[in-house]
Amino acid sequence: MNSSVITFPGSNCDRDMDVALKKFGFKNKMVWHDDKELPKSDLVVLPGGFSYGDYLRCGSMASKSQIMQSVINFAKSGGLVLGICNGFQILVETGLVPGVLLRNKYLEFICKNVYVKLDNKKNPYFKNLDKDVFEFHIAHNEGNYFCTKDQLKEIEDNNQIAIYYCNNEGKIEEEFNPNGSIKNIAGIFNKEKNVLGMMPHPERMIDSSLSGEDGSLFFKNLINNIK
Amino acid sequence: MKISAIITLKKDVLDPQGKVIQQTLEDMSFKNINEVRQGKYFEIDVNETDPKKAKEVVEDMCKKLLANLVIENYKIIEIQ
Numbered sequence: 001m002n003s004s005v006i007t008f009p010g011s012n013c014d015r016d017m018d019v020a021l022k023k024f025g026f027k028n029k030m031v032w033h034d035d036k037e038l039p040k041s042d043l044v045v046l047p048g049g050f051s052y053g054d055y056l057r058c059g060s061m062a063s064k065s066q067i068m069q070s071v072i073n074f075a076k077s078g079g080l081v082l083g084i085c086n087g088f089q090i091l092v093e094t095g096l097v098p099g100v101l102l103r104n105k106y107l108e109f110i111c112k113n114v115y116v117k118l119d120n121k122k123n124p125y126f127k128n129l130d131k132d133v134f135e136f137h138i139a140h141n142e143g144n145y146f147c148t149k150d151q152l153k154e155i156e157d158n159n160q161i162a163i164y165y166c167n168n169e170g171k172i173e174e175e176f177n178p179n180g181s182i183k184n185i186a187g188i189f190n191k192e193k194n195v196l197g198m199m200p201h202p203e204r205m206i207d208s209s210l211s212g213e214d215g216s217l218f219f220k221n222l223i224n225n226i227k
Numbered sequence: 228m229k230i231s232a233i234i235t236l237k238k239d240v241l242d243p244q245g246k247v248i249q250q251t252l253e254d255m256s257f258k259n260i261n262e263v264r265q266g267k268y269f270e271i272d273v274n275e276t277d278p279k280k281a282k283e284v285v286e287d288m289c290k291k292l293l294a295n296l297v298i299e300n301y302k303i304i305e306i307q
Contacts, residue, residue, distance in 0.1 A: 057295055064292065093295070100297045107243050146240065148297060180241065 003043040008033040013048035020203035024219040033065040046087030059089030088197035099147035105180025111139040116163040123193035133170040134214040136200030143199040145181035162187035229306040235266040
């Protein structure tokens with residue numbers, strides 16, 4: 001299985017993602033933002049970081065970079081595109097997934113482990129996972145998911161909410177919402193479910209001695225689903 | 228021709244920075260504040276002499292990059 005991780009100026013989770021993908025069997029290529037063409041890929045990942053220094057709005061500049069036209073075409077033809085953290089911010093700026101990510105409600109940069117609950121397993125990312133609550137890491141300043149009332153209705157009608165912030169038992173309550181996101185939303189799919197944007201970092205949870213193994217479960221399952 | 232674009236948050240969008248600025252102003256004894264909303268201001272020198280055309284170019288920039296229309300409005304003003 002071939003994957004591509006796009007590196008933008010200011011990306012800083014691209015190499016972590018490369019390590020994670022390779023650990024679970026992907027043949028990964030790093031792709032520079034200024035390249036025109038994507039290598040043959042079964043999965044494209046937009047990694048976390050601070051692309052273009054977060055100028056203007058997080059992800060706005062990266063969404064217009066040269067490689068993104070190929071990524072958008074890949075996504076529109078049904079290819080799997082996963083955006084983590086800044087990658088999620090880039091995805092919303094391209095319009096591939098609805099909504100925006102605002103500054104965190106309490107104006108703090110949040111860096112901690114959180115629990116998230118998967119809402120929908122009828123998609124290539126979560127299909128066949130046998131648990132619902134995962135412990136992932138978040139590190140962001142702009143993760144406060146927002147969309148219009150009409151968009152929210154559409155997202156809910158199409159089962160596009162991918163993951164919610166929750167507690168270790170999977171309870172989705174405002175007190176477990178770290179950043180003020182509408183409905184505790186931590187991740188969103190496009191309508192077709194081939195594009196997933198999420199704030200938490202599964203690539204930081206792939207080593208039992210350093211973190212936890214919930215990211216390992218995610219990546220192992222993902223590659224099996226793609227095979 | 229210089230054109231300015233003012234980007235403001237839409238009414239229903241939370242503006243935590245605006246809230247903190249308001250709080251600080253109140254702490255500094257500016258007491259008559261109803262609300263503070265923070266926005267962005269751009270001054271763009273467009274290589275056009277026709278104000279209508281110059282404004283159209285800036286409007287296109289606002290729609291495509293400068294503003295995110297999910298959360299922001301824009302206002303275009305001719306400076307000189």
